[in-house]
Amino acid sequence: MSNPDSFIDEVTEEVRRDRLFGYMRRYGWIAIVIVVVIVAGAAWNEWSKAREAAQAQAFGDAILAALEAEEAEGRVEALDAIAAPGPGGAAVLGLFMAAEAGRAEDDATAVARLQTVADNSEIPLIYRQIAQYKALSRGAGVMDPEQRRAGLEALAVPGQPLRLLAEEQLALIEIEQGDTDAAIERLRRVIDDSEATAGLRRRASRLIVALGGSLTQAG
Incomplete structure (x- = not known):
């Protein structure tokens, strides 16, 4: 004789299978869509990474090609024709263009290029600060001393990455204005x-000695 409990279990299991297959026929398309979306997302991610890598390589190759020009003016012109891939690329390109303008002894253009980078809010802050520092450092002949001082003081506040370099430039401005005592004191700090x-430290020490000062505070 068959076991009634075993028979009931088999029937129950069969009913469960039928229900499962019914659910699969009714809702299986959802699982297929999810799988397709996951696969498509992974493919898109890989394609995006490959495209970004290709753009970065093309950008770098274009810069290297532009820098092969014999004259600084030609290098600036070639760099100006390059399309930067995003804010970071624009910052790098602007810094290169400013450097080449500086080599051509065109400080006004160099400062203008650097200021464009510094004023672009889409560019990462550190690039903007570097550009601002370089513009203020190079701008002795094209910017008002007080304008330069104000900009450098903003970079010299505690916590800023270019603080001590800005202090060095502030000392140079004080020397330009004839306040050597203030410059020496700043350089000592x-x-x-x-x-x-x-x-x-080496540059500051040499500058103090050149100004006739001592490396230690008199006291």
């Missing part, structure tokens, strides 16, 4: 700062 690099 730069030397004593724990974040100052060896090269910066």
Whole structure:
């Protein structure tokens, strides 16, 4: 004789299978769509990465080609014709163009290029600060001293990555304006700062000596 409980279990299991297959026939398309979306998303991600890599390589190749021109003016013109792939690329391109304009002794153009980078809010902050610092450093002949001072003081506040370099430039402005005592005192503070690099300390020390000052505070 067959076991009634076993028979009931088999019938129950069969009913479950029928229900499962019914659900699959009714809702199986949803699973297929999900799989298609996942596969398509992965393919799109890989394609986007490959495209970005290709754009970055083409951008770099274009810059290298532009820098092969013999004259600085020609390099600036060639760089100006390059389309930058995004804000970061625009910052790099602007810095290159400013450097070449500087080599051509065209400080006005160099400062203008740097200021364009510094004023572009879409560019990462560190690039903008570097551009601002370079513009203020190079702008002695094309910018008002007080304008340069104000800009450098903004970069010299605690916590800013270019703080000590800005302090060095502020000392140079004080020298330009004949305030050598203030410049020497500022340079001493730069030397004593724990974040100052060896090269910066060396430059500050030499400048203090050239100004006739001592490396230590009299007292």
